[in-house]
Amino acid sequence: MVGITKTIARGYAAEEILAFAVCPGFVATDMATDWLAERGPAGVAADIPLGRAASPEEVASAIAYLALDAGPSMTGAVLDINGASYVR
Numbered sequence: 001m002v003g004i005t006k007t008i009a010r011g012y013a014a015e016e017i018l019a020f021a022v023c024p025g026f027v028a029t030d031m032a033t034d035w036l037a038e039r040g041p042a043g044v045a046a047d048i049p050l051g052r053a054a055s056p057e058e059v060a061s062a063i064a065y066l067a068l069d070a071g072p073s074m075t076g077a078v079l080d081i082n083g084a085s086y087v088r
Contacts, residue, residue, distance in 0.1 A: 002078050009076030018075040020066045025082025026053040050083030 008019035026032050045051040059081050
């Protein structure tokens with residue numbers, strides 16, 4: 001997905017078509033509840049340096065920013081929302 005996002009950004013920037021990739025890690029939703037509960041606070045902190053999963057609101061606000069306010073020069077950007085659990 002990252003590769004195709006960058007390909008779209010390069011191929012269509014001149015036409016003012018922007019492309020961004022949002023790459024969330026664990027997000028505190030119903031889908032992650034079991035994993036978070038099994039790991040417990042210490043386990044989560046071991047896997048996510050921030051010590052917690054991202055909230056859905058954090059992910060949504062980043063997407064809203066990209067959709068509404070991001071400058072055209074950001075096209076092709078990859079935004080990781082993962083509490084530093086992995087870095088590029």
